[in-house]
Amino acid sequence: MNMKPSNLRVPILSLLIAAVLLASCSGPKLTLANYNKITTGMSKTQVEKILGPPTSVEKTDMFIFKKTTYRYEDGKKFAIITFKNDEVDSKDTNLNTNP
Numbered sequence: 732m733n734m735k736p737s738n739l740r741v742p743i744l745s746l747l748i749a750a751v752l753l754a755s756c757s758g759p760k761l762t763l764a765n766y767n768k769i770t771t772g773m774s775k776t777q778v779e780k781i782l783g784p785p786t787s788v789e790k791t792d793m794f795i796f797k798k799t800t801y802r803y804e805d806g807k808k809f810a811i812i813t814f815k816n817d818e819v820d821s822k823d824t825n826l827n828t829n830p
Contacts, residue, residue, distance in 0.1 A: 759805060760781070760782050760783040761782060761803050761804075761805045761808055761810060761826070762826070763824075763826040763827055765781050765782055766782070766810050766822070766824050766826050768781050769781060769782070769812060769819060769822055770819065771818075771819050771820065771821075772818050772819060773818065773819040774817060774818060774819075775799070775801070775814060775817060778801065778812055778819065782801075782803055782810065782812075783803075785801035785802055785803055785812075786802055786803050786804040787801075787802045787804075788800070788801055788802075789802070796815050796816050797814075797815070797816055797817070798813065798814065798815060798820075799813070799814040799817070800812070800813050800814070801813075801814070807825070808824075808825060808826055809824065809825055809826075810822065810823070810824040810826060811823045811824070
């Protein structure tokens with residue numbers, strides 16, 4: 732079977748879309764185990780690799796430093812990661828409490 736490069740675009744595009752959908756359905760990322768992987772000094776990129784994109788972001792320029800707060804929510808569960816100059820400075824959660 733001899734397929735022209737233009738005929739390969741549809742199957743390749745379909746595979747790429749399927750891969751993205753599967754990756755996004757890999758399960759919940761807001762877990763206590765993942766939260767515990769977050770440590771002081773981590774970058775935003777490192778945090779997002781573990782917890783995914785935040786539910787909301789709040790940025791404040793404090794003149795001396797920049798503060799960014801990532802909030803992750805899943806129903807009543809939440810995690811708050813605070814960055815000082817783009818590095819994790821503190822974190823808070825209710826993941827370790829029973830529902």
